[in-house]
Amino acid sequence: EADIYQTPRYLVIGTGKKITLECSQTMGHDKMYWYQQDPGMELHLIHYSYGVNSTEKGDLSSESTVSRIRTEHFPLTLESARPSHTSQYLCASSGGRGWIAFFGQGTRLTVV
Amino acid sequence: GQQVMQIPQYQHVQEGEDFTTYCNSSTTLSNIQWYKQRPGGHPVFLIQLVKSGEVKKQKRLTFQFGEAKKNSSLHITATQTTDVGTYFCPYNQGGKLIFGQGTELSVKP
Numbered sequence: 001e002a003d004i005y006q007t008p009r010y011l012v013i014g015t016g017k018k019i020t021l022e023c024s025q026t027m028g029h030d031k032m033y034w035y036q037q038d039p040g041m042e043l044h045l046i047h048y049s050y051g052v053n054s055t056e057k058g059d060l061s062s063e064s065t066v067s068r069i070r071t072e073h074f075p076l077t078l079e080s081a082r083p084s085h086t087s088q089y090l091c092a093s094s095g096g097r098g099w100i101a102f103f104g105q106g107t108r109l110t111v112v
Numbered sequence: 113g114q115q116v117m118q119i120p121q122y123q124h125v126q127e128g129e130d131f132t133t134y135c136n137s138s139t140t141l142s143n144i145q146w147y148k149q150r151p152g153g154h155p156v157f158l159i160q161l162v163k164s165g166e167v168k169k170q171k172r173l174t175f176q177f178g179e180a181k182k183n184s185s186l187h188i189t190a191t192q193t194t195d196v197g198t199y200f201c202p203y204n205q206g207g208k209l210i211f212g213q214g215t216e217l218s219v220k221p
Contacts, residue, residue, distance in 0.1 A: 023123065045208055045210060050207060100160060101209055103156070
């Protein structure tokens with residue numbers, strides 16, 4: 001199994017709250033990604049990072065922000081959660097040749 | 113820009129039937145990867161193909177990379193209920209790993 005962890009697994013919060021979804025990997029991978037996925041729908045890339053201090057927005061516009069201060073850590077923050085942010089958020093990392101991605105177990109976020 | 117289309121989007125089969133999903137690219141691919149996501153789970157890497165015409169097998173799964181490296185297929189022989197899930201062939205677009213819709217397989221026992 002890959003060593004990439006996401007916390008929390010499930011989160012229910014009220015509208016307007018600030019939240020941070022955690023993602024950590026112990027494989028030393030340079031590249032990390034955040035995807036958003038609604039049930040039965042496709043994976044949308046919302047953020048990615050090539051390494052420390054490098055972050056880019058993905059194909060799907062998102063109100064979330066990310067940071068990459070350490071190689072192993074790639075947290076995602078929502079400053080003011082809304083019901084439209086309800087979704088599953090998946091973090092992944094890849095390294096070396098071939099871009100093989102390893103995923104965390106995801107965070108299922110519900111904003112009420 | 114590069115586009116990779118995966119077909120079909122959905123496939124419903126009776127247990128024991130075969131299943132095939134295809135990925136077709138508008139440009140030549142350096143490699144292709146396949147992933148499986150079980151319902152409620154996260155994508156898990158299955159295999160990577162690199163060489164033109166490459167064929168790899170994992171038990172009942174056969175993966176093929178086209179001669180022109182523009183298409184790939186995943187074939188499952190005699191599907192089982194454990195094969196249920198969504199199969200993806202993501203592509204690398206300037207550093208971004210794009211997964212798309214995948215093919216959702218359901219198996220009726």
